[in-house]
Amino acid sequence: MLRHICRRIVATIPVMAIVALFVFSLLYIAPGDPAAVIAGEQASPEDVEKIRKGLGLDRPFLSRFGEWSWHIVQGDLGTSMFTGLPVTELIRQRLEPTLSLMVVTLILAVSIAVPMGVIAAWKAGSWIDRGLMAFAVLGFSVPVFVVGYLLAYVFALELDWFPVQGYTPLSAGFWPWLENLVLPAIALGCVYIALIARITRASMLEVLQQDYIRTARSKGMGQSGILFVHALKNAAVPIVTVIGIGVALLIGGAVVTESVFAIPGLGRLTIDAIVRRDYPVIQGIVLLFSLVYVLVNLAVDVLYTLLDPRIRY
């Protein structure tokens, strides 16, 4: 077990190395001259040259990559071209809102989607099932910022139940913090809920046909016990997998959600960096989020062995 976990942790190193190599080489393989693009239309040749030097584009690829990755291993993501501050510092300042949003969304989505999928599978073919699955298709189709604006319009502007925009740090109290995150979390969670609910339903349908479900029923076990204890436990592996994979959706969606709800997090940092074409910042954010994604999926992998003792490596 421990050996397996160690092996999985080691296996993430090459993946992250390739992520780093890829993000780094984008500067070199991007069509045209990135330095000129970053400098903008009105830049003088001197400015372009300065940016080229700043990005290290005047030096050979390998020596530059070696130096850059050595810094990253030490936790130095470079300096922002616009503000001159270290990228790690910029990220640290913006981390809390994004992390809060993602954690709240994750908890909300899982606690809505899993029961939804279970009920849909239990009542397969009924109007509840059809309704829930129609909702799932809609959830996939309506982009996160559309849901965001719709929710903000109805629940914040018209009904005035929640604040329209903004973010209150957790240090200011739990309820004010949560109040600001409810609408963004629902908006961001829509796709995620759709994804998890569909997989939960599919996985549950398969399990509910098994013999041990009939046994449990014939020995007089209650419906909810069958569904949530016997069936859900055995249907858990695909569900947990998709929760892990779906984190990529959360990360991408967070950038947009923060923009809609004016949350000063990493998404806003990304958008500011795009407008200023501050590539070191974008690079740092991409690396950080990729690392988060890889680690979440590593945790999922480890969870498999806990959920399903039959899985042995």
Place this chain on the structure above:
Amino acid sequence: MSAQSSTVASAAAVPRDVAVEPEMPDVLPPIKVRRGLAGFVYRHPTIAFGAALLIAMLSIAVLAPYLGTVDPTALSPAKRTRTPSAEFWFGTDMLGRDVYSRVMYGARVSLTVGFSVAILASLAGLAIGLVSGFVRWADGIIMRIMDGMMAIPSILLAVALMALTRASVSNVVTAITIAEFPRVARLVRGVVLSLREQPYVDAAVAAGTRSPMIILRHILPNTLAPMTVQATYICASAIIVEAILSFIGAGTPPNVPSWGNIMAEGRALWQVKPFIVFFPAAFLSLTVLAVNLLGDGLRDMLDPRMAKRL
């Protein structure tokens, strides 16, 4: 019914003492065989609905200049932020441009990006997946690279690419294609690996068929069905990613009206003039819904075993 009444009619005509088939009640309802387009719509309502919606959007994109639109980039500062009316069906934005015209022309960008990315990502993924599934020594390296690329959330990968290139529709297509094709490659590789174990492939190998011929005749046709389904989902995802990129300012240039751009420009005013954001949002959602329904329908049609589950 007609068969039954003829039996009754003939029963009256037969002489006495001759046994006649007794009249039976209708046990099974008559099976109505539907053929042609109506039959297809009846059997695959999701495909039909999705396709119809998508065709409507395509016609909007193609016919944009003839749908009573004006120049979508024409400014008229005197007529800023008008609410929807007979003159401006969807109102005007903060620069006085006609939102209806912009939304109609915006369909072009979204659909171009969606279809181009779906086709390009499928081709690239197919090529790499086939190589990976067939060339043993390359498999490990290629799949590690694909894993690395898939570890980067696709919107962020596209954002990073767009930060380094000039804003244009073709660059958006390239960026989203690079972010999406590893998924196709992985899918194709998986299908190829399972097909290689099939007896008919063994038989072809035993019969001395060359590898390119095996790929062409036995492997490729079997990858097409799952790939088509995947391509529709990629198309839907590409349309969303394009809108997101344009919305956050990393997508199509401001002079090209795309749904994401229109929403980005309406963002500052959305609390007072929500219609500027609402119309492009509705069209965007409907288009993605159409493509997703088409994908779901195709998946159920091409793999009926999965149909009852997902």
